[in-house]
Amino acid sequence: MDKGLQIKQVAQALRVSPDSVINWELRGRKPRYRHIAMLKRILGINLPVSLLYKGYPVKAVTISQKIKQKRLELNLSQKESARMLGVNKDTIKDWEDGKGMKKPVKSSLKKIRRFLSVNR
Numbered sequence: 001m002d003k004g005l006q007i008k009q010v011a012q013a014l015r016v017s018p019d020s021v022i023n024w025e026l027r028g029r030k031p032r033y034r035h036i037a038m039l040k041r042i043l044g045i046n047l048p049v050s051l052l053y054k055g056y057p058v059k060a061v062t063i064s065q066k067i068k069q070k071r072l073e074l075n076l077s078q079k080e081s082a083r084m085l086g087v088n089k090d091t092i093k094d095w096e097d098g099k100g101m102k103k104p105v106k107s108s109l110k111k112i113r114r115f116l117s118v119n120r
Helices: 007-014 018-026 033-043 063-073 078-085 089-097 106-116
Strands: none
Touching: 007 018, 007 033, 063 089, 063 106, 078 089, 078 106
C-alpha cells in the first residue's frame, strides 16, 4: 500500500473488507464509485477518473457524465456536491443518472454550469 498504510487500515477507513482492498490492489478489480473519492483522499492519488474506474468514459459526453466526472475529480461525495450546489443529494443522483435532464429548470442549468467550472 502507498503511504505506508496496511490493507486492514484502508479497509477500515472505507468500511469494506480487506479482501476488497486486495482485489483492487492485486487482482485488477475496480472500486465502486463511492469508494473512489475516499481512496483518492486516503492514498493521495491524483489520477483521472477514467483510470480509476473501468468503463468510465475517457471523455464525458453527456451532461450527466460531466457532472459525475467533475464530482469525482473534485473528490466529492454526492452529498458534498449537493451541498455545494444548494440542491438535495437525490437531485445530484438523478442528474448523474440522467433523470430530469431532458427539460432542466433554468436555475438548475446555472448551478450545473457553475459546478462544472469549479477548479481545485
